[in-house]
Amino acid sequence: MSKSNLIHVKSGAGINRKEESGMSPDKKRLCAEVEALAGDLYKVSEFLYNNPEIGYQEFKACEFLCRFMEERGFKSERGTGGVQTAFLARPATRLKRRPCVAFLAEYDALPGVGHGCGHNLIAAASVGASLALSRCMDGLTGTLALVGTPAEEGGGGKILLAEARVFSEMDAAMMCHPGRLNRPGEEMFGRVKFKAEFFGQAAHASVSPDRGINALDAMVAAYNNISMLRQQIRPDARIHGIITHGGDAPNIIPQYTAGLFYVRAATRKYRDEIYQKVEKCMEAAAVATGAGYKIEIGQPTFDPIKRNPPLEAAARANMEALGISLDPDDGRRGSSDIGNLSFFLPAIHPSVAIVDPEVPGHSQVFAEATMSPRGKDALLKAAKFLAMTGYDFLASAELREKVKEAFNQKE
Ligand SMILES: [Zn+2]
Numbered sequence: 001m002s003k004s005n006l007i008h009v010k011s012g013a014g015i016n017r018k019e020e021s022g023m024s025p026d027k028k029r030l031c032a033e034v035e036a037l038a039g040d041l042y043k044v045s046e047f048l049y050n051n052p053e054i055g056y057q058e059f060k061a062c063e064f065l066c067r068f069m070e071e072r073g074f075k076s077e078r079g080t081g082g083v084q085t086a087f088l089a090r091p092a093t094r095l096k097r098r099p100c101v102a103f104l105a106e107y108d109a110l111p112g113v114g115h116g117c118g119h120n121l122i123a124a125a126s127v128g129a130s131l132a133l134s135r136c137m138d139g140l141t142g143t144l145a146l147v148g149t150p151a152e153e154g155g156g157g158k159i160l161l162a163e164a165r166v167f168s169e170m171d172a173a174m175m176c177h178p179g180r181l182n183r184p185g186e187e188m189f190g191r192v193k194f195k196a197e198f199f200g201q202a203a204h205a206s207v208s209p210d211r212g213i214n215a216l217d218a219m220v221a222a223y224n225n226i227s228m229l230r231q232q233i234r235p236d237a238r239i240h241g242i243i244t245h246g247g248d249a250p251n252i253i254p255q256y257t258a259g260l261f262y263v264r265a266a267t268r269k270y271r272d273e274i275y276q277k278v279e280k281c282m283e284a285a286a287v288a289t290g291a292g293y294k295i296e297i298g299q300p301t302f303d304p305i306k307r308n309p310p311l312e313a314a315a316r317a318n319m320e321a322l323g324i325s326l327d328p329d330d331g332r333r334g335s336s337d338i339g340n341l342s343f344f345l346p347a348i349h350p351s352v353a354i355v356d357p358e359v360p361g362h363s364q365v366f367a368e369a370t371m372s373p374r375g376k377d378a379l380l381k382a383a384k385f386l387a388m389t390g391y392d393f394l395a396s397a398e399l400r401e402k403v404k405e406a407f408n409q410k411e
């Protein structure tokens, strides 16, 4: 990055926030850099909001973000890891250094509800953290990377990138997801999704039902077996599903039925254990009805997140320094491809609230909240604490050691 591209902001310039008054000069400067970028970061979020693209179709987003970073002293690599809508952007003068902290940018939208998961804010916050930190690296030996990770919503872009060794020269990864609560980290379920099919024998439902084999009965029996199993599993697991094909006509004994199911659990071991039991539910239904069955596991399979307490503690301290009041864990959780990534390198997934707890995610209301004053405030706060946490990681060998130690502990 050439010097002329740098907009160095003096500590505290342009802001007078009492919550930032107790910070070190370095942290104040990071915050001031984010404040100076505010207008640009809102534009990033707005562009993505107005151009929602679903997983692996994020061509506009990818191009916009790469150009945006290139105009600000970064060198970007489009299609990194062989994934067309992924990218890797690094400060041009610090391409390959260690340690390296990665900020993750998600930018995929949802069909029908646009940025109903708020990934426009994730991208903008990581862009802000990357730019701010890149401008405050004078005393640091390492570097940072902004990694564009497509298709979080079911596509598992981070898994493809990790498998393509995109993160092999990086030492920690972080991002911030907008949500209902302020948290430095959260539990996530590992997840297996699969398609179940039953194959029976069609027959006239009135004239010759005895000659038929009812594939719908098999599916209903399987669904009921699963419902009974659900009562006997730990609270840190879920099983849910739908019947996608229940038959063709009421006067034909159904010869073919299909359904989609998810098994989720807080550890990989328990996830796989429950999955084995769900397979037995299917098998038992097939035996009881005489139908044949087939199970097809869908890719990708998500791992639960391997949390990194030292890195989360650093994020927590920075969130508190910004006056973000943290919420307790409410036990509600989903799954994300950052789970798999957290087994490749230390990774954290904090969240900042942009809506009240009763507002559902994956909704139009949630999408609109990303553009609200509260959403914009959360965006700047996220960019700040990510930059600060990235700075802590690069500046402290002791923190890096603790993070590594936690990462090397068994699940
Ligand atoms: Zn989502």
Ligand SMILES: [Zn+2]
Pocket (backbone or CB within 6 Å): 117, 118, 119, 152, 177
């Ligand atoms: Zn999301």
